[in-house]
Amino acid sequence: MIKKATTILIILFISCSPKSDLPDNSQKIENLKTFSKIYGYIKYFHPSDEAFGLDWDKFSIYAANKVLKCETNEAFVNTIYSLFSPIAPSIRFSNSNGDTLVIKNSNNSDVIGEQFWFHQGVGYGMSIQNGPFYSKRIIATPENDSISFRPRYGETTIVSLNENRYLAIPLVVNVNESGTIPKSSKKSIENLRNKLNNYKIDKSSISFRLGNIINTYNVFQHFFPYFDVLNLDWENELESALIRSFKDSSLKDHLITLRKFTSPLKDGHIFITSKSVKEEVYAPPFFWEWLDDKLVISDVWEDDLNLKKGDEIIKINGVDSKEFFEEINSMISAGTLGRLRHKSEEISLLGESGSKFTIETVNQTIEVTRNQEPYSHAKSLNPYTKIEEGIHYLNLSLMDMETFNYLLPQLEKSTGLIFDLRGYPYNNGEIIKHLMKVGDTTKDWMYIPKIVYPDQQKPKSYLTASWKGFFEPALPYLGDKKVAVITNGKAISYAESLMGFVKGYKLATIVGQPTAGTNGNFNTFNLPGEIEISWTGMKVVKHDGSQLYGIGILPDVYVQKTVKGIREGRDEFLEKAIEIVR
Structure with missing residues (x-):
């Protein structure tokens, strides 16, 4: 969890002799951690014109390369000065953490206001620009100063560079008609920009990997909306990712490190890919x-495969199954166990077309071939089934609204309805309206943080929202039937929004397992190497205000699959739902 409220970050340097539990490059790791913090503070919270116009992606890699070359504390301080003074000319270095770091009011008579960063979620550096998230630099003037919780001129974030050297980074700068002041010398900023323009990114280099890790760390450090309920030492995760980056040797290795880095965030929206890695x-x-x-x-689609439902797999490619899955799980960010297992069970099977691997049961070893197109087996599932007279089954992951509307006359005459939401709804959320007797009156349950301070350390405001006005009762009313909704960890995001209505308004008996525990609009940013990272950019709670993240919508009736049920080809979730609606 991000530690609360202090504006001074003490990051002491260790001596040149590494500690026994750290690698030989331990001082380089500490330098990189300190650089990482300064990078994030200036990128997202120091509002100078020079910083705003920087290519921060390339700068992170270029600067990491410079930091790696520092052999002494003095060299590191000089490198920090040379890197950041051209883009943040009002930063201050001092030998003491005292008055020498105070930023005093400018005597310039041409000052028209104070500029600071305002982030709703975050938009700066993100690839999604038309959603609810944005960032902007705001100029506060005596006539227009409406954000009461903004930082004031003179407020800084102070970083300890070593035992007796400190850096103060202003969160507010003055502005005149020509821009932010003070300004860097034209020579210094042009020199830095020319170096960045001429810098060629080597995707095989350690600085490339370190720069991307540093970039990723800061996005979540300052804007991930769930650190208040997540018991996680994010700085410790940064250190682990930096250390691992020294050992990586390929872009694929780098993707694995990024996935392991973000896995502890338990965010089911986190998805990391690279167009450069097939x-x-x-x-x-x-x-x-x-x-x-x-x-x-649990299922077999080829008769000549010497496997049957219920067979236990002991080893995969000679590795114990639990050990095999431990590695896969370490690369998956998931809020609930059900979501984690769904993703790992799926990912563990995937590979190149025609590639082979071995599996061992209790009495045989089998070589199997990956010859199935993605999700091809799902095409055989039925979106609708009449279970028996008066009881109807609807698979919301497959059923479209046209089919639902066609079935409405039959459904209206039914006595029991089963909706299956073990997955993602097929543009059919309006079906829920037919279960509602009254309009939506829930309080706001979506929260986008409004952030003006780094590290999420000070109180912040939220833009709040609900779906009031969108979910009104629709005819015919189907809520007078016995209704069950089946769900599990496959239900994520929008599916959980719908499940929130089912749970909040008690529209049905929920059968199965907890949902994914991940909801809210996702945000996306890109990194060098054609890497894209998506993540949850807003906080969502249940309709009663309780925590959804990492918990999910809980069923009223829990059901657990059994090996016996698998062998007999039974859907035990559906069986329980039928029992309930009869």
């Missing part, structure tokens, strides 16, 4: 699931 998604003709702490074959 990751095939072909699968073998079977599926497996973890049941009763065992990896079990």
Whole structure:
């Protein structure tokens, strides 16, 4: 969890002799951690014109390369000065953490206001520009100063560079008609920009990997909306990612490190890819699931494959199944166990078309081939089934509104309805309206933070919202039937918004397992190497105001698959739902 309220970050340097539990490059790691903090403070919270116009992606890599070359504390301080003074001319260095770091009011008579950064979520450096998230530099004047919680002139973030050297970074700068003041010398800023323009990024270099880690760290450090409920030492995760980056040797290795880095955030929206790394998604003709702490074959699509439902898999490519999945799980960010297992069970099977791997059951070793196109087995599922007279089953992951509207006359005459939301709804959220007797009266349950201070350390405001006006009762009313909704960890994001209405208004009996525990609009940023990272940019709670993140919508009736049920080809979730609506 991000530690609360202090504006001074003490980052002491260790001596040149590394500690026994740290690698030989331990001082370089400490330098990089300190640089990382300064990078984030100036990028997102120091509002100078020079910083605003910088290519921060390339700068992170260029600067990491410079920091790596520092052999002494003095060299590191000089490097920090040379890197940041051209883009943040009002930063101050001092030998003491005292009055010498105070930023005093300018005597310039041409000052028209004070400029600071305002972030709603965050938009600066993000690739999604038309959503609810944005960033802008705001000029506060005596006539127009409406953000009461903004920083005031003279407020700084102070970083300890070593035992007796400090750096003060202003959060507010003065502005005149020509821009922010003070200004860097034209020579110094042009010199830095020319160096960046001429700097060629080497995707195989350590500085490339370190720069991307530093960039990623700062996005989440300052803007991830769930640190207040997540018990996580994010700075410790930064250190682990930096250390791992020294060992990586390829872009694929780098992707793995980024995934391991963000996995502890437990954000099911985190998805990290690179167009430069081809990751095939072909699968073998079977599926497996973890049941009763065992990896079990749950479906088979080729008759000549010497496997049957219920077979336990002991090893994969000679590795114990649990150990095999531990590595996969370490690269997946998921809020609930159900979501984690869904993703790991799926990812563990994927690879290049025609590639082979071995699996071991209790009595045989089988070589299997990945020859199935992605999700091809899902095409055989039925969006609608009449279970028996009066009871109807609707798969919301497959059913479109046209089909639903066609079925409405039959559904109106039914006695029991089963909606299956073990997945993502197929543009059919309006179906929920037919279960509502009254209009939506819930309080706001979506929160986008308004951020003006670094590290999320000071109180912040929120832009809040709900779906009032969108979900009004629709005819015919179907809520007078016995209704069950089946769900599990596959239900994420918009699916959980719908499940929130089902739970909040008690529209049905919820059967199954907790949902994914991840909801809210996602945000996206790009990194050098054609890397894209998506993540949850806003906070969402349940309709009663309680925590959804990492918990999910909980079922009223829990159901657990069993090996016996798998062997018999039964859907135990559906069976329980039928029992409830009869």
